[in-house]
């Protein structure tokens with residue numbers, strides 16, 4: 001049986017007292033690539049925030065990378081996040097240090113101490129995103145596409161079972177955005193990492209067809225059957 005990485009049952013998603021999405025049911029399995037689409041303001045970010053423990057789940061059930069989202073506390077949220085990677089459109093590298101040191105900063109923040117192991121891990125994730133030789137570059141020496149690759153490398157540091165990506169191609173030209181898409185799809189397929197990517201970019205979706213989950217009028221619709 002497929003291993004489920006996200007399993008949401010009868011969930012109601014709130015921003016404060018406002019019900020944003022009702023009766024959400026969604027299962028995403030190991031290695032699946034899923035688009036999250038929907039007009040602006042329909043709740044994509046709210047759904048993603050619930051999945052990474054930033055918005056509390058008040059009603060319904062959700063299990064994400066083995067964690068029960070309903071019973072998360074500020075103490076257990078970091079453990080959840082260590083099993084997932086989050087990629088954003090407007091991610092900024094620390095400008096005063098090179099790529100290697102940016103990634104080392106993240107590893108140290110989550111408790112890594114051994115220099116050799118850190119260097120190995122950094123070389124491994126940079127290799128995975130095609131930037132093996134770029135570790136000594138400063139952020140201002142990197143193109144937008146390379147910076148987005150570094151952000152994906154950062155997300156891979158935890159060897160995550162799940163990557164949540166919010167508009168990762170938003171600021172990129174079509175060619176670079178294709179490269180990022182190929183990378184994310186390759187990560188899902190070859191490393192078994194489930195990827196959920198929120199996007200408005202229908203050109204990308206047409207070019208790289210995959211399962212689509214849509215937020216609309218307070219509900220989540222799964223369009224998987226339309227595409228396959």
Ligand SMILES: Nc1ncnc2c1ncn2[C@@H]1O[C@H](COP(=O)(O)OP(=O)(O)OP(=O)(O)O)[C@@H](O)[C@H]1O
Pocket residue numbers: 015016018020038039040041042043044045046047215
């Ligand atoms: N911090 C907040 N407090 C209260 N309401 C919020 C908050 N953030 C978002 N909302 C509301 O929740 C609804 C859903 O917003 P959300 O950001 O999840 O939509 P979205 O589909 O991700 O939009 P976009 O595509 O523009 O990012 C909107 O009506 C928004 O105004």
